[in-house]
Amino acid sequence: MGPKADQLRTELRELVKEHVPEHFLGAFTDDPADLETAQNFCRILAERDLLCLAWPKEFGGGGASVWEQTVVREEMWAHHEPRGAQYMGVNWVGPIIMRHGTPEQQRKHLPPIARGEVIWCQGFSEPEAGSDLASLRTTARRDGDGWLVSGQKIWTSYATMAQWCFLLARTSRGERKQQGLTIFLVPMDDPAIQVRPIRAMLGPHHLNEVFFDDLRVTEADVLGKVGEGWSIVQDVLAFERVGIARYARCERLLAAAPTVLGDRWDDLPAELRTRWMRMLTHCRRARLMAYRVISLQAGGQVQPGDAAAYRIAVTKLDQDSAEVLMDIAAEVSHDDPGAKWFLGEVEDHWRYSQASTVSSGSIEMQRILLSRSMLAGAK
Template sequence: MDFEMSGEAVALRHELRDLVREHVRDDFLGAFTADPADLETAQAFCRLLAERGLLCMSWPPEFGGRGSTPWEQTVVREEMWAHHEPRGAQYMGVNWVGPTLMRHGTPEQQRKHLPPIASGEVIWCQGFSEPEAGSDLASLRTTATRDGDGWRINGQKIWTSYATMAQWCFLLARTSRGEKKQRGLTIFLVPMDDPAITVRPIGAMLGPHHLNEVFFDDLRVTEADVLGTVDDGWSIVQNVLSFERVGIARYARCERLLHMAPDALGDRWDALPAELRARWARMLVHCRRARLLAYRVVALQASGEVKPTDSAAYRIAVTKLDQDSAEVLMEIVAAIPPDPSSAAETYRLEVEDHWRYSQASTVSSGSIEMQRILLARTLVSTR
């Protein structure tokens, strides 16, 4: 495998870093804080990327992209996550909602939804998990029932990120029952401003706006809101998850924060225990491993050969890296004396934010236990 980036990709990385330095505050820790200015920073940065053709680079030109290589889009993904995702929630629309619509959407759905995503003007949320259907997603209870020329949807979703600010929801509901629970599921594209939808935020240490409960009470939708074939939504879900699980370049933020540690500590770096510095070096090696696994999945996606087990192997490695590196970094910043005016204090806040976010990484988008089961089953069946 040779995943050496091209000269164009290297130049793009420098361009993105310059844009972040120029348009995003040094103390920016994400869009979903209690300060509305952080969300506006992200929305403005999205529009800037869109104007420069950098938001959806790998999308075909007819859908608002530049037809760039998956590797250039990977560079965007890495630089955005490394700098606390100044695109806000847009990665969801860019990484998997848009590509899924290109594969499964009608021409009308593509004309309606793709241009707002490509221009950075719309936020999507994902209506998958439920109180009794998380890792076992196919056990969901939200139902969509035929009602004349449309459908009525009733049920509850939970852990729905960005639901308080999203304009659209990519919703999975049960439309029929059969012998296999994976059959009879359908995807609906639902406007979040419908009065039949209620959103209740869930308090968490990640901060406001991250997690929510969403209730659907006789939500009326039409056939035009159905994505793909009725009762065959599970095949779309599998496609979505393979894009989603590689779509967040967690290793990029880990690697950036690890590389920053010696400069942030200055003279105190040499005074750290040798064992801690050895663990720091080991985390850098693990960053490289996760990066190469991600690149392998990107290469397979580009050739149309990616399997759920490919993204599962990457997911296991990168979520463990997220948590293990966060623990090492928290021990390192403990050596920095409090000083709100110092650059080291900004670094400490970055590390603490990384630690908080990492705690859920082995659960979100499919738990690490389910990824291991999927991987093990595949390995056994191929023996």
């Protein structure tokens, strides 16, 4: 990406080294200090105009290119996302509000995101509407000059700590299930909202159930037009699926393996070293696919099939590289203090990878989207 990107990478790595503990494995652990580390790091990035680097300056960003923001994504994900849940606000909540929000919504929501002060969660999936999101049952029924929202969401990341929810609900029924859906921007401290954590192998705070019991919303809470939320959802998913640079963490851990093993590296079975090399190749492939989609997105030309192809490649990379790294880690001496960070990060990467082909739209749905796109292009 050129010398400017190299300088940015160096700056980000120095900030991580200075402000993030060596054995940091993300913000969502049993230790409250990890969340505070992430929140503090966000404030540091924001003070340097690095948190929302590519946002327009009028919205509190740095006015940089999407490629500089890509460098930030890669370095953050490679180092266990020390921004915590802020990537959601930075990568897609903010850009979607810029594109579809009213001036008042932009003034209200964008500056706090740019300052790293607010955490968002996404109210999309439901017990019977995951990959088939348009089948959701959460409803918003008219009540005077507003609506009352009732229903349940599930697998909602960060809901226990979020201040705002990007909520999708049904306001009417049309001929197609994608019709009559509306986006609401709602505060999570409303007493009509109840959050129940779901314990999982990913650790605490990642996943939750969220219940809405006659939550009152108004016209001011509607993002875009009433009943036309599905088009916004498509924008959300395109930003979300490309916004996480999963390949960067895979590549960092794979590249570190020979150094961690030292002289023992040459004693590994040839088959394992071949798998290791194949995973490095797949990292480069996923990176190039991400760059292609980012380029298309910047030009307003990205299609669902483009994001789906990248998503398939990078989530498979997550799982396949995790298996290779676990096999390599089995050869590392647990008595070696210099290898402790590697063993901890590899295990964390393996745990996270187990859900990667389900989150943000299952890999089966991505294959359907890609197939439809290829068939449409062949006509």
